[in-house]
Amino acid sequence: MTPLALMQTAPVIPVLAFDNVEQAIEQSKALVAGGLPVLEITLRTASAIDCIKAVAAEVEGAIVGAGTVLNPNDLERVVEAGAQFAVSPGATDTLWRAAEQSPVPLLAGVASVSDIMRGMEFGHTEFKFFPAEINGGVAAIKAFGGPLKGVSFCPTGGVKPANLADYLALDNVVCVGGTWLTPKDADPMQIEFYASDAVKMARAAGWTG
Numbered sequence: 001m002t003p004l005a006l007m008q009t010a011p012v013i014p015v016l017a018f019d020n021v022e023q024a025i026e027q028s029k030a031l032v033a034g035g036l037p038v039l040e041i042t043l044r045t046a047s048a049i050d051c052i053k054a055v056a057a058e059v060e061g062a063i064v065g066a067g068t069v070l071n072p073n074d075l076e077r078v079v080e081a082g083a084q085f086a087v088s089p090g091a092t093d094t095l096w097r098a099a100e101q102s103p104v105p106l107l108a109g110v111a112s113v114s115d116i117m118r119g120m121e122f123g124h125t126e127f128k129f130f131p132a133e134i135n136g137g138v139a140a141i142k143a144f145g146g147p148l149k150g151v152s153f154c155p156t157g158g159v160k161p162a163n164l165a166d167y168l169a170l171d172n173v174v175c176v177g178g179t180w181l182t183p184k185d186a187d188p189m190q191i192e193f194y195a196s197d198a199v200k201m202a203r204a205a206g207w208t209g
């Protein structure tokens with residue numbers, strides 16, 4: 001799967017930090033049921049690798065990726081666990097080079113035009129824009145579209161229901177990422193509602209998927 005195809009699968013990539021496998025399975029099922037099958041399970045918790053394995057094996061319809069991939073070693077670990085894609089908050093030349101050898105796509109984070117140009121040197125045209133809101137948000141992505149034709153983004157960091165439509169309305173935004181779908185202590189019914197509500201808002205904003 002290419003990063004672009006992945007980004008076109010769903011309008012929102014939930015960014016997840018699971019405490020345990022049981023929670024991972026329960027919440028992932030709710031997100032898939034709500035219409036968001038592309039899941040980024042971050043390496044922020046001790047059980048992340050087990051959660052990636054479990055969700056990949058047990059949640060039908062889920063496309064499971066790993067987030068917070070910081071270096072080639074992380075990339076190797078998540079591929080071994082069964083991640084179908086990897087997301088990093090930023091990128092280094094070492095990580096770009098490792099991605100060239102990796103069997104799964106890397107959606108790497110950028111925060112500036114120079115970051116994007118460096119990624120383009122490694123053949124990439126899709127990026128996570130992180131942290132989106134504090135780096136200029138919608139206005140920054142609009143400005144990137146001037147000089148950087150054919151480049152598209154998944155803004156993440158400060159994206160929420162209130163600004164989702166503004167991001168998705170941009171020609172160079174394919175999807176967004178965010179943590180708002182799984183607030184602490186939310187139950188699966190609530191999570192499914194947040195997911196389906198996000199899909200509804202995305203459709204209203206012109207997302208056709």
Ligand SMILES: O=C(O)C(=O)C[C@H](O)[C@H](O)COP(=O)(O)O
Nearest residue numbers: 042067068089156157158178179
């Ligand atoms: O762990 C990583 O690799 C990340 O890049 C982190 C997440 O993308 C942001 O933490 C999003 O957080 P919200 O602003 O709450 O939606």
